[in-house]
Amino acid sequence: MLDISTLHYLVLGAALFLLGVIGVLTRRNVVIVLMSIELILNAVNLNLVAFSRYWQGIHGPSALHGQVFAIFVITDAAAEAAVGLGILIAFFRNKETVNVDEVHLLKW
Amino acid sequence: MLFLNNIWLIPLLPALGAAIMFFFGRKLQKSSVNAVCVGVVVLAFLMACGTVVQYNAWADGHHHRPFEKIIYTWLGSDTGHLNFVTQNGSQAAFQADAGFLLDPLSAIWLLFVTGVGMLIHIYSTGYMAHEGGYYRFFGYLNLFMFSMLTLILANNYVLLFVGWEGVGLCSYLLIGFYFQRKSASDAANKAFIVNRIGDAGFILGMFFIAWLCGSLRFVDVNAFAHAANHSPDTLKYIMAATLLLFVGACGKSAQLPLYVWLPDAMEGPTPVSALIHAATMVTAGVYMVARSNALFLLAPTSMEVVAIVGALTAIFAASIGLVQNDIKRVLAYSTVSQLGYMFLALGVGAFAAGVFHVFTHAFFKALLFLGAGSVIHAMSGEQDMRNMGALASKIPVTYRTMLIATLAIAGIPPFAGFFSKDEILWQTWTSEGGAYRILWGIGYITALMTAFYMFRLIYLTFYSKPRMSHEVEHHIHESPASMTMPLVVLAVMSLFAGFLGWPHSLGGSDRFARYLDPVFARGEARVLVEEGKSGQLAAGEKEEEHTSPTEYLLMFLSVGAAGVGWWMAGRSYSNADKGYTEPIAAAAPPVYKTLLNKYYVDEGYDYVFTGRRKIGNVRLGTMGLGEASSWFDTNVVDGAVNAAGWLTRASATLSSWWDKWIIDGIGVNGPAILARMLSYPARLFEAGLVQWYALVMTAGLVGFVFYYVYH
Numbered sequence: 001m002l003d004i005s006t007l008h009y010l011v012l013g014a015a016l017f018l019l020g021v022i023g024v025l026t027r028r029n030v031v032i033v034l035m036s037i038e039l040i041l042n043a044v045n046l047n048l049v050a051f052s053r054y055w056q057g058i059h060g061p062s063a064l065h066g067q068v069f070a071i072f073v074i075t076d077a078a079a080e081a082a083v084g085l086g087i088l089i090a091f092f093r094n095k096e097t098v099n100v101d102e103v104h105l106l107k108w
Numbered sequence: 109m110l111f112l113n114n115i116w117l118i119p120l121l122p123a124l125g126a127a128i129m130f131f132f133g134r135k136l137q138k139s140s141v142n143a144v145c146v147g148v149v150v151l152a153f154l155m156a157c158g159t160v161v162q163y164n165a166w167a168d169g170h171h172h173r174p175f176e177k178i179i180y181t182w183l184g185s186d187t188g189h190l191n192f193v194t195q196n197g198s199q200a201a202f203q204a205d206a207g208f209l210l211d212p213l214s215a216i217w218l219l220f221v222t223g224v225g226m227l228i229h230i231y232s233t234g235y236m237a238h239e240g241g242y243y244r245f246f247g248y249l250n251l252f253m254f255s256m257l258t259l260i261l262a263n264n265y266v267l268l269f270v271g272w273e274g275v276g277l278c279s280y281l282l283i284g285f286y287f288q289r290k291s292a293s294d295a296a297n298k299a300f301i302v303n304r305i306g307d308a309g310f311i312l313g314m315f316f317i318a319w320l321c322g323s324l325r326f327v328d329v330n331a332f333a334h335a336a337n338h339s340p341d342t343l344k345y346i347m348a349a350t351l352l353l354f355v356g357a358c359g360k361s362a363q364l365p366l367y368v369w370l371p372d373a374m375e376g377p378t379p380v381s382a383l384i385h386a387a388t389m390v391t392a393g394v395y396m397v398a399r400s401n402a403l404f405l406l407a408p409t410s411m412e413v414v415a416i417v418g419a420l421t422a423i424f425a426a427s428i429g430l431v432q433n434d435i436k437r438v439l440a441y442s443t444v445s446q447l448g449y450m451f452l453a454l455g456v457g458a459f460a461a462g463v464f465h466v467f468t469h470a471f472f473k474a475l476l477f478l479g480a481g482s483v484i485h486a487m488s489g490e491q492d493m494r495n496m497g498a499l500a501s502k503i504p505v506t507y508r509t510m511l512i513a514t515l516a517i518a519g520i521p522p523f524a525g526f527f528s529k530d531e532i533l534w535q536t537w538t539s540e541g542g543a544y545r546i547l548w549g550i551g552y553i554t555a556l557m558t559a560f561y562m563f564r565l566i567y568l569t570f571y572s573k574p575r576m577s578h579e580v581e582h583h584i585h586e587s588p589a590s591m592t593m594p595l596v597v598l599a600v601m602s603l604f605a606g607f608l609g610w611p612h613s614l615g616g617s618d619r620f621a622r623y624l625d626p627v628f629a630r631g632e633a634r635v636l637v638e639e640g641k642s643g644q645l646a647a648g649e650k651e652e653e654h655t656s657p658t659e660y661l662l663m664f665l666s667v668g669a670a671g672v673g674w675w676m677a678g679r680s681y682s683n684a685d686k687g688y689t690e691p692i693a694a695a696a697p698p699v700y701k702t703l704l705n706k707y708y709v710d711e712g713y714d715y716v717f718t719g720r721r722k723i724g725n726v727r728l729g730t731m732g733l734g735e736a737s738s739w740f741d742t743n744v745v746d747g748a749v750n751a752a753g754w755l756t757r758a759s760a761t762l763s764s765w766w767d768k769w770i771i772d773g774i775g776v777n778g779p780a781i782l783a784r785m786l787s788y789p790a791r792l793f794e795a796g797l798v799q800w801y802a803l804v805m806t807a808g809l810v811g812f813v814f815y816y817v818y819h
Contacts, residue, residue, distance in 0.1 A: 024799070024802050025799050025802055025806065026799070026802050027177055033799075036725055081705070091641060099796055100797065100798055103796070103797075103798070104796030104797055105785060105796060106794060106796035107795055107796030107797075
């Protein structure tokens with residue numbers, strides 16, 4: 001069996017991040033974009049926790065900085081999701097659509 | 109010495125009369141006006157008589173010097189403020205006083221001016237009795253007497269000039285007395301303006317005299333002139349000065365070419381014509397030249413000019429007078445002609461003869477004018493002789509006195525005019541130089557013409573058939589005593605005044621000329637004999653110890669001329685009925701037309717000097733200058749102004765174009781257009797999509813990471 005080291009977690013985190021970014025950039029539906037943003041944030045969480053564990057391995061069990069920060073990120077993600085959905089509602093009220101590429105009022 | 113020392117009262121009395129008329133005249137009764145104005149002149153005459161008597165007595169004990177009384181220094185001072193440098197380089201202080209000079213010359217003028225003036229004032233009370241503006245008339249007459257007396261009694265040229273201008277002013281006021289009539293106000297303007305032209309010459313002459321002599325007082329000028337050894341330059345300047353003075357005399361005394369105002373001056377009331385334009389004002393020029401005789405004697409050329417102008421004027425005016433129909437015009441031209449005789453006399457050096465003619469002429473010419481006024485009064489205002497006739501029995505006093513005056517002016521002995529005119533002709537004949545014989549001939553023919561036109565006047569007015577309308581005929585009446593009395597007095601003078609100058613050749617003592625010796629004889633020295641040019645100028649009076657037979661011959665010829673003129677007039681006019689023909693018109697109609705139109709001189713002056721008539725399209729003279737100036741102002745000056753305006757607007761247009769296209773176009777709009785042009789490609793990057801923004805953010809992030817990792 002392979003030893004699951006920190007690197008594996010980081011790669012997983014990077015992969016999730018990449019998926020999230022691709023989702024933000026290419027998906028048409030606003031809801032999917034928001035979900036992708038959540039995915040990015042969670043990937044970041046994974047990174048943070050992985051590094052917290054790594055640091056605990058070096059500096060002892062009180063190096064919980066990564067995990068604390070991950071809690072912050074989760075809170076922030078929740079707030080952001082609320083705001084994002086608010087924007088989505090306003091967006092929908094104005095445009096009757098949830099396709100991002102139909103909002104190009106700033107296009108010349 | 110009472111009168112002599114108070115000689116300043118003589119001009120002052122009429123001035124007082126004029127002042128009273130000016131301030132209070134409007135409210136006075138006619139009788140008060142008479143009392144004041146006529147009274148002051150009577151007083152002045154009495155004073156003048158007393159003064160002359162006292163002067164004669166005084167002069168006997170004072171070498172017959174002139175009596176000078178200076179009241180105060182009017183111009184200049186002793187403090188050197190008005191110093192100037194004279195021609196020979198010495199310093200002189202300009203000074204002119206209010207001063208009075210009495211010598212035989214001014215004594216004679218004084219007596220006849222005040223005497224004839226007094227008679228005319230009395231006459232005017234009758235003549236102007238029914239006219240409006242009575243007090244104004246007498247005020248002006250008194251002002252005139254004041255000015256004339258100032259002129260005569262002045263002791264220097266400047267005060268003389270004050271009087272000169274004053275009489276010119278009064279002439280203007282009196283000619284234009286009926287100023288509501290345009291012809292009268294035009295005539296007044298003409299008189300004053302033509303006079304002014306002469307005055308310019310007078311003033312220039314005065315400048316020359318002041319520069320030459322250093323002073324303008326007569327005694328100083330005479331002393332300068334009598335001094336020996338004048339350099340040729342000085343003599344040239346003296347000639348210039350005397351010619352300029354003569355120009356002034358031409359203006360005032362109506363000689364060619366400045367005589368044109370005198371006939372028009374007949375627009376004024378007849379007493380004015382009598383006083384001013386016959387007896388007194390027009391003799392001012394003669395007086396001035398006689399007063400300057402010392403200077404004139406130094407300039408033979410000037411004297412020749414004076415003589416020639418005088419003779420030509422005499423014959424010129426007489427020829428016009430032959431055909432005039434207005435009774436006053438005939439007398440006006442007669443005055444011009446007789447003044448020509450006076451200047452002829454002065455020009456040949458016979459100063460005493462000239463003054464004698466002034467003296468006698470004053471009486472008979474004033475009488476003629478006053479008589480004409482009486483005729484006009486009798487004829488209810490008619491002045492045209494074509495409408496008169498057969499008045500002799502109806503206005504006997506007027507007729508007889510005018511006949512006496514006509515005999516006098518025609519030169520028939522023993523009336524006054526014979527002696528004076530004959531003396532002039534004799535002096536002209538005996539002057540050195542053949543040219544003077546020609547002048548004698550001119551004078552002779554003029555005498556014939558004078559007799560002709562004067563008797564023409566008598567025949568047409570008093571004899572011949574009555575040619576007036578019936579209403580006028582009914583109203584013919586003799587004038588009141590206030591008018592006929594002066595006529596009688598003047599007739600007596602016209603008869604007897606000549607006896608004062610009874611010539612040696614006829615056994616007399618020529619007291620008139622002897623009286624004037626101190627003025628015209630050259631003091632102690634008889635200089636200029638060495639000049640040689642005109643020997644007769646060496647003495648003011650010819651020394652005739654013996655009379656040549658030529659004198660009697662010439663005397664006989666003059667009387668003959670007068671008689672022939674009388675006879676010719678009688679032949680043509682003694683039976684003139686309505687529609688009579690003029691003999692000259694019958695003989696030579698173009699000549700008649702020319703004479704009737706006064707040789708078209710007034711029209712000629714209008715073409716050349718005043719510019720009232722255009723020659724083709726060109727206007728000369730003063731109005732031509734006005735037109736030319738107006739053209740210059742409208743086209744050149746205003747053109748320049750318009751050009752300046754146009755230039756301003758053109759530059760404004762240029763500025764605005766520059767501002768709009770260059771400054772705004774390139775300076776302001778240029779960067780804007782540049783920015784817009786650059787924006788076109790730049791815009792292409794904008795899609796307005798959120799995901800595009802996210803992509804660009806991601807790309808940037810990746811770039812940072814790569815940079816961070818690989819650096």
